[in-house]
Amino acid sequence: MPAPARLSAAASTPAPVRHRRKGARPQELLDAALDLFVEKGFAATRSEEVATRAGVSKGTLYLYYPSKEDLLKEVVRQNVVNLIVQGVDLIRHFDGSTSELLARVLRLWWQRMGETRASGILKLMMSEARNFPDIAQFYVNEVIHPSHAMLAELVQRGIDRGEFRPVIVTDVVHALVTPLLFLVMNKHSLGACSVGSTLDPKAVIEAQIDLVLHGLHTETCRAAQSAATPDATDLPLPKPSRAP
Amino acid sequence: MPAPARLSAAASTPAPVRHRRKGARPQELLDAALDLFVEKGFAATRSEEVATRAGVSKGTLYLYYPSKEDLLKEVVRQNVVNLIVQGVDLIRHFDGSTSELLARVLRLWWQRMGETRASGILKLMMSEARNFPDIAQFYVNEVIHPSHAMLAELVQRGIDRGEFRPVIVTDVVHALVTPLLFLVMNKHSLGACSVGSTLDPKAVIEAQIDLVLHGLHTETCRAAQSAATPDATDLPLPKPSRAP
Amino acid sequence: MPAPARLSAAASTPAPVRHRRKGARPQELLDAALDLFVEKGFAATRSEEVATRAGVSKGTLYLYYPSKEDLLKEVVRQNVVNLIVQGVDLIRHFDGSTSELLARVLRLWWQRMGETRASGILKLMMSEARNFPDIAQFYVNEVIHPSHAMLAELVQRGIDRGEFRPVIVTDVVHALVTPLLFLVMNKHSLGACSVGSTLDPKAVIEAQIDLVLHGLHTETCRAAQSAATPDATDLPLPKPSRAP
């Protein structure tokens, strides 16, 4: 055997300080994972990097999450699934008009997803879905379906209350979701590479709200539409210019 | 660089049984690579798969392309960069109105990019840009900048000739590009997972043409706009319904 | 070494609720280790499992045994080495005929080793000896040599007292040991996989006793042989059928 004599001589390993912070670990790991997954992609992120960024060692990561995939799933759960739950809650307990509700949901989405790190997860899923069927399936089950169901419920509410025309619900849901996803892709793929002026996401959201409400409202409800303009304290946006 | 010698194809060789179409090899490899990269992502595509699908052995792949990254670059060059060159060519040699030119360019884009396999490359780049900075850089240099420059040139032409209002060119370029990318992402990411009605890409393109031209034209040019309606032989689309 | 201080158990401590039987810890750990090592093998048993089964935490295990190997050694000491010591003791203090002594030793072996969990240790050592040379060496020193020495002493006693023929001692020892090991292997390896009738270990032991005594006795001692038949209260076996 080569006899690695040089090693045992010094205190070269400077006693890796061991903090005990069980409570905080999971969150720190999820934060680090979110950052890195979004920044480098799932496959390209080594599990050790996540651990290091969270200030722990490789092994500690596996103490809390049994695999890299499970870690991603937990990141998704925390950052996306929870939001959907909140959305469903909002819809079920909301008292006002469905127009107002729809506007609120979309603005909330932007506040909590679009302009936070969480949006990176959406981009991540779109990017890596093909490579990790397992995760894609999980995502469809836990995110796509529930969020579509939530929006469908919302639209149906409008129809049931006579506020919206009897449209095809799934089509409307699709139309609602699509631009949001585009914003996300734009932010995370082209915003990083592209140059020139970026489009204003909030404006896109507002335009989308405006557009959809126009398309959905029954004649009699047109008047109530103004209620859906952004709340001044909430999102102080310039009133979106509507076509005369 | 591939540089496939077309010369050896002729001559006297009576029955090159083993190697059909030597000259075609590079193209077959690029085709296979395009398919697989789009289908499974760049990282998840093993170079041997590409070779196998192209009907050659692993070694042969490396005979033509020194690395997987170079292969991707070549795929991009062939499927995207070339289109831009064609676009630039079209712009520089076009005689008609800029409105017509713009319409033609966008429709061409759809024909050659949007509805072909090449669109997968765009999705691929958006997805994997973060994981492969090298490739992302290449893409920005070879695709993003040139295509933006091309469109800027086009818009500038309209301004210079008094057809368009003196708008901020980069903003317009951005507004032109965004929906196209959206179509692509929608096709390759959401079409697979999402449910419900899909939107009609050609209609989106036409609406976009219509919209942009409306916004760009100087008063005096409004009349000429009709010239930009789709050419019957070129794209036999139903006349897009414009709001009255 | 464990050295469990029995002292702290008494004194005034009114209600040591948390830690039942401090003094018992080492034994509980050894029991758990024996079970698991036999059940799953040495390498496949995680030290945490041992601790958990013993009702303590991982750290506590290392409080008593500095390593997994040391734990195994202690298990062997307690379950095998002690038996040998008892055997030696029996031999040195026995008054009766060597035939009787031999019979008693073999039957004792079966009662204390063969039909208890301890037999699993033998199988374990045979299985893993090659993988853990350290342990193998320990086993040879602490078990193989002493037990062979013990049996050699026994046989020599017979020779010295004129009861046995002047045989080659080591050969006889070997002949004595072999079937016992065979029983153990059969119990722990083949009983699990094999089908069909299992052999009766007690019968094998008795046959072995009978056979060896036949082979060892001097002519003059043949008569005394009947003394070696199993004690009715001890092992109520049918008298083994001897060939006519």
Added chain:
Amino acid sequence: MPAPARLSAAASTPAPVRHRRKGARPQELLDAALDLFVEKGFAATRSEEVATRAGVSKGTLYLYYPSKEDLLKEVVRQNVVNLIVQGVDLIRHFDGSTSELLARVLRLWWQRMGETRASGILKLMMSEARNFPDIAQFYVNEVIHPSHAMLAELVQRGIDRGEFRPVIVTDVVHALVTPLLFLVMNKHSLGACSVGSTLDPKAVIEAQIDLVLHGLHTETCRAAQSAATPDATDLPLPKPSRAP
């Protein structure tokens, strides 16, 4: 990054010579694997060691066998399963008396299994069965069951032809197999550690043959038994001393 300048300077990696010997590789790998698995156990053998001993690199191993477990399975197939097939063949085409056949089969077993490296596989399976349920299952299906079936067929042949008494076949099979396995365990576990005289395997085999035939034969067939004495050209053993 630490900039490992010293590395790129020299030709420190002396161009690892690459031999192309596809045909021979699998056998070389199986040989190396057999040696190492037997020597160190399955779990304790690193796949790279196998490759190194076969004179190739880690990757090459996986070129031929998709996993370490598959490698072991193949080792078993080649060294054990094949022997069983040969045995079945022998039984089905044998013309002589069943006594002779039985003797031949057992002696063949010793020649091809017991005294070759293949015996190590048997020991290996007995040792590691518990740790690798997958492999244990494979072994039961591919080895235990077929070999028992083979011996059962043999015994049945004897009964059908009136050579053997109408015994319980499975019991006899068990009695046949057991000592052989013991020899194997003895060779690979105790032969390595133990001291003193080792038992003579061939003698054990012959004794076993003798014993079983005695037990099986019908009265009328006793005479034919001498036919089962070892063939001089085959196994030049001293005629086993039978009790007068």
Added chain:
DNA sequence: TATGAATGAGGATTCATTCAT
């Protein structure tokens, strides 16, 4: 040219052991 056998760096995961509390 073409092949495909061979290479080996790289990364996920496990688990014996340590140590702050």
Added chain:
DNA sequence: GATGAATGAATCCTCATTCAT
């Protein structure tokens, strides 16, 4: 004494790339 969070060495396996033929 106990605890269990933290560590990191060790090992399987993948796949881009090389190169002898």
